[in-house]
Amino acid sequence: MKFGKRLKQQIEETFPTWRDQFLCYKELKKLIKLISSALPIAAEPTKYGKAEAEFVYMLNNKIDKFNTFYMEQEEDFIIRHKELQQRIKRVMDKWSSNGSRTEYNDEMAKIRKDVVDFHGEMVLLENYSNINFTGLAKILKKYDKRTGGLLRLPFIQKVLKQPFFTTDLVSNLVKECENTIDEVLFPIEEDKEETKEQKGAIMVAREPVKGIFRNTVAALLTMEEIRRVSSTKDHFSLPPLNLSHSHLIHSFQLNSPIPIL
């Protein structure tokens, strides 16, 4: 149940629109319980086969959901990425040569913020993909264990190829983002010190915080928790996660104002 709890936590921390896009781990567990208690495999192979088909059907449904959501987000990211790049180019062309320095800085600050947020969202999508995959792997393992089936291995092989798990594209976008930030955006910081506090105040006032920072922190911590040594570890399990500065990250953990049931 540990993973179930962690998953629930993660879902609570995530964006509202993403909340029902995650794996319904609990439901699947219940289904497994039903299947295993009702149908010992030896007794009625045909019924068992149907039960398994049912289970697989549910899983496939989930996978379809993941895929759709993921590809939708991916498409959005591709568009936004291009837009951000164009914005950067525009601002650089427009202001860097002539024009007031402050306006240039303003624009760049905005772009900087947007790029960082964009990066954050992409990473969170990757996290989404990973958590759902982990959930699937776990639920399959449970299934095999409780019902003595052999579903896990072939099924997981198929899952590995699914769009929602082949995150290479998003990963590349993330890396590109990081490069952009490192090379283009942050080096421009140097002569801005005097207006930093000012800017800070302004930005705070109208910053549309998407909770990205909070989500990222939560995601990291959840990952750490999930990978702690568990009782059912086998050679399919992931090793514990060693997060450096994990105390620092823990201190960022912000309480959700409204508990979500």
Place this chain on the structure above:
Amino acid sequence: MEARPALSIQRSGASQLSNLGVSGGLSSSLSIPSTHLEGTYQKLPDIQQVPSERELTTRPQVHATRVPTNNGVVGHIFSSSSGFSSDLHYSSVLPNEKHSRNSPFISQSPADTASLPLSQSSSSLLPQPTIPSCCNKENSGSWCTDPDFLDFPVSTPVQSGQVENIQRSEDFSKQNDWQEWADQLITCDDALTSNWNELLVDNVTNLEPKMACQVAKPCTTMPTQNQQLPSPSVENLRVVNPSSSANNAPAKPRMRWTPELHEAFVEAVNQLGGSERATPKGVLKLMKVDGLTIYHVKSHLQKYRTARYRPESSEGSSEKKLTSMEEISSLDLKTGMGITEALRLQMEVQKRLHEQLEIQRNLQLRIEEQGRYLQMMFEKQKSGLDKLKVSSSNPENPAATSDATKEAPTKSELESSQRDHLDSGTGTVNNAKSMLERSSREMGGEDMATEAGDLEKTKARVSETSPELAAKRSRIEE
């Protein structure tokens, strides 16, 4: 047949249906036949929970719960799942059909659907080889008993084309071709495409996606034992639910956009005078990409337009905005440092998460690969041993197994020593060790041990030296 009386009741029940999409009516009609076909249907106590969780597509299962029958055993679901299994067979057929018409992009998504375990072939549906045949028998048995399911959609006010489809397939059944037809559907791909083409009388709009939509419908209504809505299999194809009217959004097989494709899109849009003035049709023509439909372009254009306007107003996506209270509280930590520092911090944390995710994903891939390899070895060894048992006399067998056992202790020692670095609890070590021992004994392959060793080393590396993430990544990727 005993099912006959049930079917007549069902037919009368069918007339009460107003819409295929309405599942409520179905349940009342379903409850009657179930009492006749006892043993097949049984109550599933908890299934009520599931539909609330699921989408429209899974509504057929709701019917199961209202079936008043013997208690305790998981039931109706499973008989209906035989319908599902055949549905999913069909979904494997359809992507193939579509594939011939569509581009690599689109075929990617149906192919993905097809790659899901159920869709490839009847044998891959269920791991145990005996079961598919049972399932098939069940299916065909059920079809034989319920040929009049086809009446169902006829009475509902659905698109005329579909009605004709159903009627045509009804003819099929009346010719008692059920068995052969069912077999064809499940096994053969190419033969089927011609079958489908015969089946489809497209009076309705003849857009390609629509065709796919139509194709989906009849196939799902055929084999289902208990009036499964067409939506399950349709959803499998990621086709928009056809229970809505004919004019509604037709099939939209999910398309996976790439940056390159997007570049081409942007160029086309710019050529046409900007995102406002460009029309989907124009863009489609300019892009000249195979398999790209106007619906893809339309939706993409919409997204593109909203994305362009967002930076103008410098607002984030509204649904992701928190309330101002939350904003302030979450920013408290950051304001102390000034905005750029806050951004840097955010960036750092994000980078960290990203790296960890990459590592985790690679690890997961390797683990599964490992598992697959082990499985392969196991099967190879098993088949080898079987052959040995079959062909040879007794003396050879003990020799083979004793060799394996001799190798096993040394290998497991090696692995366990590596595992000790990894695991903290002795319980887990013993578990893993015994598992590996068993499998290595059975396999007796040396390669497996080295593979396992490699993986363990990788895991150990990952867990021990996480801070050096960059170095980590390069080593793992070797």
